[in-house]
Amino acid sequence: MKSKEEILKDNGIYPGFKSTYTYESILAAMDEYASQQAPASTPPVSAMEDGWVKPKFAIDINNKQVVHTGCMVTASGIVINLFNPDINDILIDDIAHGLAHTCRWNGATKTYYSVAEHCCRMYDNADGNENKRIALFHDAEEAYWGDIISPLKKILPSEITNKMESFRDIIFKRFNIPEINDYVNELDKKELEWDLENLIKNNNHKGWLPDNAKYQWTLRALASLTTPTK
Numbered sequence: 303m304k305s306k307e308e309i310l311k312d313n314g315i316y317p318g319f320k321s322t323y324t325y326e327s328i329l330a331a332m333d334e335y336a337s338q339q340a341p342a343s344t345p346p347v348s349a350m351e352d353g354w355v356k357p358k359f360a361i362d363i364n365n366k367q368v369v370h371t372g373c374m375v376t377a378s379g380i381v382i383n384l385f386n387p388d389i390n391d392i393l394i395d396d397i398a399h400g401l402a403h404t405c406r407w408n409g410a411t412k413t414y415y416s417v418a419e420h421c422c423r424m425y426d427n428a429d430g431n432e433n434k435r436i437a438l439f440h441d442a443e444e445a446y447w448g449d450i451i452s453p454l455k456k457i458l459p460s461e462i463t464n465k466m467e468s469f470r471d472i473i474f475k476r477f478n479i480p481e482i483n484d485y486v487n488e489l490d491k492k493e494l495e496w497d498l499e500n501l502i503k504n505n506n507h508k509g510w511l512p513d514n515a516k517y518q519w520t521l522r523a524l525a526s527l528t529t530p531t532k
């Protein structure tokens with residue numbers, strides 16, 4: 303059984319890493335969840351050889367070429383290729399930050415409502431550890447690609463939508479997430495209906511602001527990754 307520190311290191315979280323939350327506070331959060339969750343019998347994420355190796359960072363970008371075609375700079379400063387991502391560049395903290403700062407419905411809700419909170423609601427409403435893990439990560443690629451609204455996504459070239467799906471597949475492989483199933487798809491549909499009623503037609507919900515959304519998603523992710531799926 304891996305230690306908390308080893309699990310965090312596998313996910314690119316290490317002392318001094320850039321985040322809204324300190325390394326120590328995340329360790330404390332894991333302790334908080336440990337009293338509620340059964341420990342995993344096997345490591346849910348494969349360790350990288352020789353520990354975590356930093357990829358190219360934004361600080362290395364030449365000022366004359368700030369925008370690299372097909373790439374983005376993550377919150378932790380990593381330059382990641384959206385069309386051919388390195389699996390080791392994908393970090394829990396970047397996913398949490400990206401989802402927390404990405405709005406559902408293209409920001410047209412009556413209150414701030416992030417993809418991170420949407421995923422947390424699905425996690426909380428899902429039955430079983432496997433479904434919870436899938437639900438929490440089902441939109442994880444949107445931390446990098448953004449939440450392209452469905453009416454637009456339906457008319458985008460397949461080259462783009464296929465790359466988005468491929469990116470999600472790499473995230474799922476990175477964190478050992480099972481394939482999205484009919485149960486989670488149906489749960490997602492119900493959440494869409496809930497959104498329409500409570501966030502678009504009416505103002506019945508006070509959404510989490512980005513810092514809290516990031517914190518809540520991170521807590522659930524660490525709980526999920528240290529809990530058996532079965």
